[in-house]
Amino acid sequence: MLFRNLRAAAESGWDFSSRWFKDGxxxxxxxxxxxxxxxxxxxxxxxxxLAEAYQISGNERSRELPPTGESxxxxxxxxxxxxxxxxxxxxxxxxxxxxNNIRWxxxxxxxxxxxxxxxxxxxxxxxxxxxxKAGW
Numbered sequence: 001m002l003f004r005n006l007r008a009a010a011e012s013g014w015d016f017s018s019r020w021f022k023d024g025x026x027x028x029x030x031x032x033x034x035x036x037x038x039x040x041x042x043x044x045x046x047x048x049x050l051a052e053a054y055q056i057s058g059n060e061r062s063r064e065l066p067p068t069g070e071s072x073x074x075x076x077x078x079x080x081x082x083x084x085x086x087x088x089x090x091x092x093x094x095x096x097x098x099x100n101n102i103r104w105x106x107x108x109x110x111x112x113x114x115x116x117x118x119x120x121x122x123x124x125x126x127x128x129x130x131x132x133k134a135g136w
Contacts, residue, residue: 008032019090019101034094036079073114081115086122088115104131 009020009032019037022029054061079091082098088106089098106123109115115123 002028002030005030005032019099019103024101031092031094034092035099036091036093076109076114081119085126086119087126088119088123102126102130 005020006027009017009030018024020030020032020035021027022031053059076088080088080098082089087102088109089100090103091098104127106115106127110120
């Protein structure tokens with residue numbers, strides 16, 4: 001199982017980030033395959049891009065693709081938005097709870113309009129408070 005989780009972490013593009021560690025500290029606790037990294041991965045919607053390209057070009061196939069952008073947004077808000085902390089978190093589907101680690105990479109959510117304007121402002125507040133420091 002360890003090697004499966006290490007491979008999954010390598011494939012994520014976030015190679016061996018503490019994001020994948022259950023305890024936040026050690027490789028021995030890596031559980032990449034238990035986590036839905038909703039913060040950025042589902043923000044990409046190739047089917048939506050294809051549908052728009054088909055529509056612009058007048059191709060009838062635009063109607064064949066499912067409207068998944070909105071359904072992804074609903075799932076993202078349900079599982080990853082933390083109203084109390086005003087931030088998005090990855091979701092551990094095995095433990096059925098949000099991960100506790102704050103990730104700064106949220107711009108995908110806003111570029112693909114997966115978050116509301118109010119959520120964007122709340123996230124901006126957290127980023128300014130917790131990530132932007134003088135001298136960096």
